Amino acid sequence: MWLQVLCAVSVWLSSFEEAVALQTVYEQSHVSSIPDLAKPPTSGLFGPIEISPAVIPHFTDPDEPLPPMYPTFPTRYEPVLTGKCPVNFSTISSxxxxxxxxxxxxxxxVVGNVICCPQFSSLIRIFQGLYSVTSDKLALQNSVANDCFTDIINILASRGANSTIPTLCSINxxxxxxxxxPVKDVVSFEKxxxxxxxxxxCTTVDPLKECCRPICQPAIMDAALKISGKQFSLNENKNLVGELSHVDTLTDCKGVVFTYLSxxxxPDAVNTAFRILSACKVNKVCPLDFKQPTEVIKECRNVAAPGPSCCSSLNAYIAGIQKQMLITNRQAIVCATMFGSMxxxxxxxxxxxxxxxxxxxDFSIQAAYGQEGCLLRSLPSDMIFDNLTGYSFTCDLSDNIAAPWPSSSSISSFSLCGPEMSLPALPTSETFKNPGCRGGRVEFLIPIVSFFIFSTLLY
Structure with missing residues (x-):
């Protein structure tokens, strides 16, 4: 017992000494000057949450250290509403x-792809469901939609949210x-x-099975197909250009199905379900932007052993990637495989x-000087606010999990849905710096200015 306590304290003190300020990755002044920033994956019927490149942070000098993120506390105020949205927002206040x-x-x-946009998308659908309860309509008229959407953004901003969410998440x-x-009312829908x-x-969505053995997603697609009137195979590639309007209609009808579920x-049950479905989407695709690694290829093409020029070039390239956004552990596997294939x-x-x-x-946001990295869990996660420390988020203990090197230059057959549906094994005891502290689940604090990141084992 005392040995475990001593080990936990030792790990905590070690992480405390090495803690450094988290780099700021959002600067308002750079929003409008980003011509060639991270290109998000294209959205599809089951595509990832789409992030607008216009709001992903841009850094002109990759070697210039960024200022630390100081403790941030939201300034709440009374929002100014249009008075034209026929919904009682207090019902979905939580x-x-x-x-x-x-x-x-x-x-x-920073967390748009994994945390912010999935939650904002879920809120929009929940709001539509709330509107539907009193109107029996599964969609809003354009004028009402404009007023209600404006109210939603104003309320979120009054509670500390970023007002650029619509642009960030490509939702309006x-x-x-x-x-x-073609179907936008409850009666026609249920017929x-x-x-x-x-x-x-879809009432209960299993977070561990839905992404690889889906139950809710096929049910949503089947309902969308029926109300769209477009009975075509999603796997058919012929006449793709002519079918684009059909795909748009199907996507719109999926939104109507989400409204019906809402x-x-x-609200809490459907929010959990929608966030799990979003997690299934975002974890399939790497959201990072990989520019052509010409210098890395030049220095590493013929290496068979660690070389300073190759590793220096590789580290310099990855340092640029580390300034883009926080990603999940599963996204990191996809990103590492994609880059390795390049x-x-x-x-x-x-x-x-x-x-x-x-x-x-190494493929996610780092602390200053690259001493610490953070990968988010692949399961849905949220920001945590504390009156003393500000915002925080949970990181996985994945420091010693090596990036997977692909077996070929193609990743077309790559899948995270193996029989065990698990991430790579955690490192063995030999790889730990402190081999005496094993056998237990240790959580320790890494203070990074306002962020207290709790490191936990991969689920």
Whole structure:
């Protein structure tokens, strides 16, 4: 017992001594001058949350240290509303608070892909469900949608959220209107769809199984197909250009299905379900921007052992990636595989991740001087606000998990849905700096100015 306590204290003190200020990755003055920033993955029927490149932070000098993120506390004030939105927002006040926290002013762009945009998207759908309860409509008229969307943004901003969320997440008032979907009322919806089957599939979404053995997602797609009137195969590539309007209609109808679910389920239950579905999407694709690694390929093409020029070039390239955004552990696997495939395509055959000691955490936001990295869990997570420390988030203990080197230059067959559906194994006891502190789940504090990041084992 005392040995475990001593080990925990030892680990905490070690991390405390090495703690440094987290770099600021959002600067308002740079928002409008980003011509070639991170290009988010294109959205699709089951694509990732789309992040607008216009609001991802840009850094002109990759070698210039960034200022620390000082303790940030939201300034709450009474919002000015249009008075034209026929919804009582107090009914979903807790969801509004969660969204404001997840999209907090200084961090929205950093956690947009994983935390902010999935939660904001869920809020929009929950709001539509709330509107539907009193109107029996599953979509809003354009004028009402504009007023209500304005009120939503004003309320979130009054609770400390970043007012650029619509641009960041590529969501606007038109997302409330149902678009081109032909079915927008409850009666017509329930005539066309087996509502009981839909609710049975989506009332409780399993966070560990849904992404690889989906139950709710196929039910949503089936309902969307039925109300869209477009019975076509999503796997058919013929006449793709002519089918684009059909795809748009199907996407709009999926939004209507989400509204129906929001109408039938409690706000907390449906928010949990929607966030899990979003996690399934974002973890499939790497959200980082990889520019052509010409210098890395040049220096590493023929290496078979660790070399200073190769590793220096690789580290310099990765240092630029580390200033983009926080990503999840599963996204890091996809990103590492994608980048490795680019290198293999350029002629780098040796596993330079291993030669240069590149870990999964190296693909996410780092603390100053690269001493600490943070990968978020692949399960849905939220920002945590504390009156003393400000905002914080949970990191996985993944420091010693090596980045996977791809077996070929193609990642077309890459999948995280193996039989065990798990991440790479945690490092063995031999890889720990303190081998005496093993056998228990140790959580320790890494103070990074206002962020107290709790390190936990991968789930």
């Amino acid at each position: 969801i509004m608070d969660k969204t404001a926290s997840d999209c907090s002013l200084p961090l929205a762009a 008032s038109s997302n409330l209107t149902g678009g081109s979907c 066309a769809v087996n509502a009981s089957r839909l609710l049975e599939a 109408r039938k389920l409690s 290198l293999r395509k350029g002629g780098v055959m040796s596993n330079i991740y291993e030669l240069c000691d590149v870990d999964l955490k």
